[in-house]
Amino acid sequence: MDHNTYIPKLAKIIEIKEEVGGARPIKTFRTQFLSTNNFSFHSGQCAMLSVFGKGESIISISSSPLLKDYLQFSILKMGRVTSSLHEMQVGDIIGIRGPYGNSFPVEDWKGKNIIFIGGGIGLAPIWSVLNTALSIKKDYGDLMLIYGARTSKDLVFQEELEELRKRMPVHLSIDVEEPDWKEFVGFVPQNVTDKKPSPKNAIAITCGPPIMIKFVIKALEGLGFKDEQIYTTVENKMKCGIGKCGRCNIGVHYVCKDGPVYSWAEFKKLPQEY
Amino acid sequence: MEKVLSKKAFPQWVKKLESYTMYLPRKDGDFWNYEVIKNPEIIDLDYLNTVLSPKKIIFPQREVLLEFSTSNEEELKINEVLPEEAQSVIFGVRPCDAKALTLTDKVFGGDFKDPYYWKRRNSTALVGLACNTPPSPNCFCLSVDGSPHSKEGLDILITDLGDKYHAESFTKKGDDLLNLAKALFKNPTAKEKKDLEKIQAESKKKIQRQIKDTKKIPPKLKDMFDSPFWDEESLSCIRCGICTYLCPTCHCFDINDEVTSSSPIKGERVRTWDNCQFPDFTMHSSGHNPRPDKAARLRQRILHKFQYFVELYKNYQCTGCGRCISKCPVGIDIIEVLEKARDYGS
Numbered sequence: 001m002d003h004n005t006y007i008p009k010l011a012k013i014i015e016i017k018e019e020v021g022g023a024r025p026i027k028t029f030r031t032q033f034l035s036t037n038n039f040s041f042h043s044g045q046c047a048m049l050s051v052f053g054k055g056e057s058i059i060s061i062s063s064s065p066l067l068k069d070y071l072q073f074s075i076l077k078m079g080r081v082t083s084s085l086h087e088m089q090v091g092d093i094i095g096i097r098g099p100y101g102n103s104f105p106v107e108d109w110k111g112k113n114i115i116f117i118g119g120g121i122g123l124a125p126i127w128s129v130l131n132t133a134l135s136i137k138k139d140y141g142d143l144m145l146i147y148g149a150r151t152s153k154d155l156v157f158q159e160e161l162e163e164l165r166k167r168m169p170v171h172l173s174i175d176v177e178e179p180d181w182k183e184f185v186g187f188v189p190q191n192v193t194d195k196k197p198s199p200k201n202a203i204a205i206t207c208g209p210p211i212m213i214k215f216v217i218k219a220l221e222g223l224g225f226k227d228e229q230i231y232t233t234v235e236n237k238m239k240c241g242i243g244k245c246g247r248c249n250i251g252v253h254y255v256c257k258d259g260p261v262y263s264w265a266e267f268k269k270l271p272q273e274y
Numbered sequence: 275m276e277k278v279l280s281k282k283a284f285p286q287w288v289k290k291l292e293s294y295t296m297y298l299p300r301k302d303g304d305f306w307n308y309e310v311i312k313n314p315e316i317i318d319l320d321y322l323n324t325v326l327s328p329k330k331i332i333f334p335q336r337e338v339l340l341e342f343s344t345s346n347e348e349e350l351k352i353n354e355v356l357p358e359e360a361q362s363v364i365f366g367v368r369p370c371d372a373k374a375l376t377l378t379d380k381v382f383g384g385d386f387k388d389p390y391y392w393k394r395r396n397s398t399a400l401v402g403l404a405c406n407t408p409p410s411p412n413c414f415c416l417s418v419d420g421s422p423h424s425k426e427g428l429d430i431l432i433t434d435l436g437d438k439y440h441a442e443s444f445t446k447k448g449d450d451l452l453n454l455a456k457a458l459f460k461n462p463t464a465k466e467k468k469d470l471e472k473i474q475a476e477s478k479k480k481i482q483r484q485i486k487d488t489k490k491i492p493p494k495l496k497d498m499f500d501s502p503f504w505d506e507e508s509l510s511c512i513r514c515g516i517c518t519y520l521c522p523t524c525h526c527f528d529i530n531d532e533v534t535s536s537s538p539i540k541g542e543r544v545r546t547w548d549n550c551q552f553p554d555f556t557m558h559s560s561g562h563n564p565r566p567d568k569a570a571r572l573r574q575r576i577l578h579k580f581q582y583f584v585e586l587y588k589n590y591q592c593t594g595c596g597r598c599i600s601k602c603p604v605g606i607d608i609i610e611v612l613e614k615a616r617d618y619g620s
Contacts, residue, residue: 235559237557250564
């Protein structure tokens, strides 16, 4: 009988970092498998996390696949499972199954400039591919990050972003004015238009709330990006992760299996239902 | 292998198969449903169709995937719970319901073979009962590449020839079942073969409902995603979900943890049927819902069956059993919806 993909592997939480507090808290978890780790994945893929007794939730892996010691997940407290995760402590055991879905075609992007565009927790799936590109930076052209959140307190990876500034341009934004905020004020798509990344030999990757993605794509089109140069990662409610439970489909595509990474050229051919 | 069995000998054949777990349609109040039969004397194949198709035996409405528990040392343990590999036979499967399993096979197969489904599927033989008269006034198998005598998905097909049954086996599983009671079966005579042909031809004429030009529907649906048609057709839907719960091809499921003790934690992870007609089927935990209304959900049901599935697997995900039509409390009729869609705007 084939491997039973529904059975998660047990993993220990080895580090928890509070990224964002307040009403929409985000924490970053680092996990290590209890038994030998043969979990190999590519940037963009997701894992199904279990809190036993609460259920499962599909979460994108935010660490780079080049890092072998741990898996990292940045998780917004939202539903039953993510709320339970937020109550967990270092040393607690969760279940992990996967990896699921396709990945960013990073091999095809060698030699190209890459613009990463994230909103809110949408930086998490981008973080993996960003760090992969950064660790083999010589293989790629110029890298740039455009990232925004509702308020300055809602920005994730704040320490890492400061470090990142030393290695690539980082353009942050918040939705409404705040005292001491020196960067862009407005929505992420507006910041994209404002920073005018060049479409020449470039790839743009965007992830965030569905509404943000729609307008970021419009902004990129306005700058002359072609459909094939724009990538996005999509999220839907998922239960199985393997294209069987029937709820995450957009037309014939099961986001868990055929996604979550799409070029805009592919994605615009699907029915607009996401 | 083609054989004939007298009706009187049928219970004796079933008795010979005692080593198998046997499922037969059984009348329960006003309805027929599959039950495990211990006493073959009381079997009866004089039924229309079961409320739930035999899908529920292969892919049960609720099944445990794994158990989890914390011991006194607080060590968490998980235990895979696979179905027992009991050799089973399901008797009296209607051809539409057997074909439906060939469709769920496609879903539960592929890159990730579902071990729960396939353990049961592989250890179960399907003995079909041809529909000499349609079991429902809403049968329309002929319109979706089926037939009342189709062998698709079956190990054996039984056809009622009056005082005897014609039984044809198509697989080794089927041959094994016939061989267990060799003495009861005779080879069909030329007349019996002729009778069979006649019955088969007549049965097709008795089917009352059909979809005209089914082939035109998938390409038409592809262009109707944004049509107001779906609002119009879904107005009367009360989102009870009976259409998909009774459907022999619907496969959507949910996975949840059920806890029997919270400290120390002990419980099961269970899979249950789920339903695309329910609002929370697709609702994100943020509240965002890609299918926010009845129109989007009816569209998903129809498009999944008559466009997406056709594109993915070259089959309609519908076998024409008519259950969704007969049981819909507000009279949404998939044949009418499809025919209206086919003619919409022309």
